[in-house]
Amino acid sequence: MRITQPRIAILTFLINRGEPTSIEQIHGHLAVGSCDLVTVYRCLAAFEGIGIVRRSFYHNGTSLYEINLGDTNRYHVVCKTTDRVVPIDPELTAELRQTIGKIEENLHAQGYTGVTHVAEFFGIAPAPNRGANVTVPTP
DSSP: OOOOHHHHHHHHHHHHHOSOEEHHHHHHHSOTTSOOHHHHHHHHHHHHHHTSEEEEEOTTSOEEEEEOOSOOOOOEEEETTTOOEEEOOHHHHHHHHHHHHHHHHHHHHTTOOSOOOOOOEEEOOOGGGTTSOOOOOOO
């Protein structure tokens, strides 16, 4: 891929944002006139294709993108009333990764290849926490 100013701006924004973000939000934070919405779509599709961004979704199906710097999958919960994206407690994330790993191993043992997954959590945050980061308690 060529290094272009729009690509640099999009990646910089995603790195600094640190949470899943819609294409419209990304476009809205770029310098006015730096690139059009179609360019953002194309860049994100290319980035996803080579694995430097990953896609998740809002409860209404809107795509969200976040930077993928080779760290472990991050899981989050999306508030259905505010669309706020809140990270899930790291201990629960580790447990979820273990469970998903077991499922993927089982699928590989059955002969499946190219196994991937998407795990999304949606809910309505408690009223006092709708604007703040919350920790999902361990059951």
